Amino acid sequence: MAGQNVFNEILAGEDTFKFYTDGEWKTSTSGKTVNIINPSTLKPVFKVQACTQDEVNKCVDSAKAAQKIWAKTPLWKRAETLHRFAAILREHSVSIAGCLVKEIAKCQKDSVTEVVRSCDLISYTAEEGIRILAQGKFLVSDSFPGNERNKYCLESKIPLGVILAIPPFNYPVNLAVSKIAPALITGNAVILKPPTQGAVAGLHLIHCLHLAGFPKGLVSAITGKGSEIGDLLTMHPGINCISFTGGDTGISISKKAGMIPLQMELGGKDACIVLEDADLDLAASNIVKGGYSYSGQRCTAVKVVCVMESVADTLVSAVNEKVKKLSVGMPEKNCDITPVVSESSANFIQGLVEDAKEKGATFHQEWKREGNLIWPLLIDHVRPDMRIAWEEPFGPVLPVIRIKTIEEGIHHCNANNFALQGCIFTRDINKAIMISDAMESGTIQINGAPARGPDHFPFQGLRDSGIGSQGIINSINIMCKVKSTVINLPGPSYTMG
Numbered sequence: 001m002a003g004q005n006v007f008n009e010i011l012a013g014e015d016t017f018k019f020y021t022d023g024e025w026k027t028s029t030s031g032k033t034v035n036i037i038n039p040s041t042l043k044p045v046f047k048v049q050a051c052t053q054d055e056v057n058k059c060v061d062s063a064k065a066a067q068k069i070w071a072k073t074p075l076w077k078r079a080e081t082l083h084r085f086a087a088i089l090r091e092h093s094v095s096i097a098g099c100l101v102k103e104i105a106k107c108q109k110d111s112v113t114e115v116v117r118s119c120d121l122i123s124y125t126a127e128e129g130i131r132i133l134a135q136g137k138f139l140v141s142d143s144f145p146g147n148e149r150n151k152y153c154l155e156s157k158i159p160l161g162v163i164l165a166i167p168p169f170n171y172p173v174n175l176a177v178s179k180i181a182p183a184l185i186t187g188n189a190v191i192l193k194p195p196t197q198g199a200v201a202g203l204h205l206i207h208c209l210h211l212a213g214f215p216k217g218l219v220s221a222i223t224g225k226g227s228e229i230g231d232l233l234t235m236h237p238g239i240n241c242i243s244f245t246g247g248d249t250g251i252s253i254s255k256k257a258g259m260i261p262l263q264m265e266l267g268g269k270d271a272c273i274v275l276e277d278a279d280l281d282l283a284a285s286n287i288v289k290g291g292y293s294y295s296g297q298r299c300t301a302v303k304v305v306c307v308m309e310s311v312a313d314t315l316v317s318a319v320n321e322k323v324k325k326l327s328v329g330m331p332e333k334n335c336d337i338t339p340v341v342s343e344s345s346a347n348f349i350q351g352l353v354e355d356a357k358e359k360g361a362t363f364h365q366e367w368k369r370e371g372n373l374i375w376p377l378l379i380d381h382v383r384p385d386m387r388i389a390w391e392e393p394f395g396p397v398l399p400v401i402r403i404k405t406i407e408e409g410i411h412h413c414n415a416n417n418f419a420l421q422g423c424i425f426t427r428d429i430n431k432a433i434m435i436s437d438a439m440e441s442g443t444i445q446i447n448g449a450p451a452r453g454p455d456h457f458p459f460q461g462l463r464d465s466g467i468g469s470q471g472i473i474n475s476i477n478i479m480c481k482v483k484s485t486v487i488n489l490p491g492p493s494y495t496m497g
């Protein structure tokens with residue numbers, strides 16, 4: 001099984017990939033493909049199938065049938081198959097990372113880290129699933145007023161059915177398995193709709209799953225244009241839950257979806273509040289790591305710094321010193337700053353930068369762009385009338401707002417539609433807790449940059465940043481529903497020990 005050839009089965013020709021349904025790799029009857037553009041070269045690098053509506057319907061039918069069998073598979077066997085999947089994925093982590101480098105311009109070492117982290121996530125989910133699903137609840141009736149102890153209620157967790165998993169481009173492997181693994185351990189079937197950029201890494205991931213021996217039809221991977229098959233998938237009556245990570249598309253999906261559980265993780269504009277008593281070197285390191293890693297294309301990137309005016313000059317110069325040291329170039333060379341995912345994304349970032357420039361922000365570096373490669377920028381003296389104060393650039397440009405009071409920083413965090421994470425730098429833990437309580441965001445980090453993970457931590461956004469919560473335990477729970485069985489005794493019965 002070792003070696004690259006194991007993936008030959010998923011190829012439909014040189015650099016063209018099949019889709020996966022009913023336990024087999026197939027070409028679409030549409031005869032059409034979708035191009036994946038390498039963000040570094042701006043040239044097509046791979047092609048994936050443009051699946052038809054008929055193919056989507058067939059996937060859903062197969063998933064429904066396979067799920068019935070899977071739900072009757074003992075939990076320990078489901079866990080065992082997931083562990084096998086993790087092991088196979090680990091074996092191929094370097095070659096899958098190679099796809100990420102070409103499709104999303106993530107640097108080689110971070111791409112490997114993403115795949116390895118995903119293997120750990122799958123194994124952890126298998127273990128956590130065994131513990132969570134092994135236990136139910138036993139309730140008795142006499143705790144509620146007016147009742148005797150004549151009813152016993154057995155509560156257990158049962159699968160939902162077919163889960164639709166839609167990850168975004170920036171973590172196409174990790175955010176696929178964070179949906180697939182909890183869905184499978186809980187006895188559900190999964191349909192993966194990978195992002196176009198990142199689809200090929202996603203298909204490799206699915207082939208590892210195929211090799212692990214899951215039942216035919218239980219998992220499928222449908223590729224194609226979101227605009228052509230997106231609505232059909234997200235509004236399909238055969239889908240019982242949608243787990244989506246991405247941008248505003250998630251808002252429209254949530255409005256169109258039927259009466260099914262939704263786990264939506266959307267964008268963020270994570271604010272970093274820096275107080276006068278902060279360890280400014282620690283804050284600067286975290287701002288640079290948080291703001292510029294993977295060229296700022298992370299939902300939990302630091303996306304706006306709100307710093308107390310009295311320490312702003314010191315903080316800004318510490319950040320600038322570190323920005324100077326960031327290497328800029330191609331992902332194959334493991335540069336810190338690599339090309340952003342698409343030309344439209346680079347144009348959008350440029351628009352935000354130009355708006356800030358026109359409105360008088362201070363630039364600490366010169367604006368420089370070659371193709372999709374954008375040099376890191378720290379934009380100072382940003383004011384609320386500038387777009388970059390509120391919008392998510394998803395690029396290596398970071399605005400700094402100088403604040404006179406802590407309340408100004410809290411207000412900036414709470415006035416935004418996004419509310420994913422935020423962070424505070426201070427040496428005063430009491431202040432930190434009180435500011436954290438006042439910041440209306442899904443997670444607040446104290447003296448550390450925003451981050452998703454470790455993957456078993458809860459992870460959620462408020463307002464336009466999401467619905468529900470992720471993290472291994474929460475994902476397992478969201479992908480089940482509660483079923484209860486009530487035993488009605490002929491008369492009250494009190495256990496005597």
Ligand SMILES: NC(=O)c1ccc[n+]([C@@H]2O[C@H](COP(=O)([O-])OP(=O)(O)OC[C@H]3O[C@@H](n4cnc5c(N)ncnc54)[C@H](O)[C@@H]3O)[C@@H](O)[C@H]2O)c1
Binds near residue numbers: 268
């Ligand atoms: N909160 C989080 O956990 C988290 C994590 C990573 C990224 N993000 C967010 O994701 C965004 C960047 O990712 P992106 O550009 O891939 O997001 P996106 O919303 O453009 O796409 C996300 C996914 O939705 C699919 N899609 C597009 N149109 C669709 C439709 N009509 N129906 C069904 N699916 C459709 C895409 O193909 C992709 O797989 C940023 O806003 C970022 O903050 C959030």
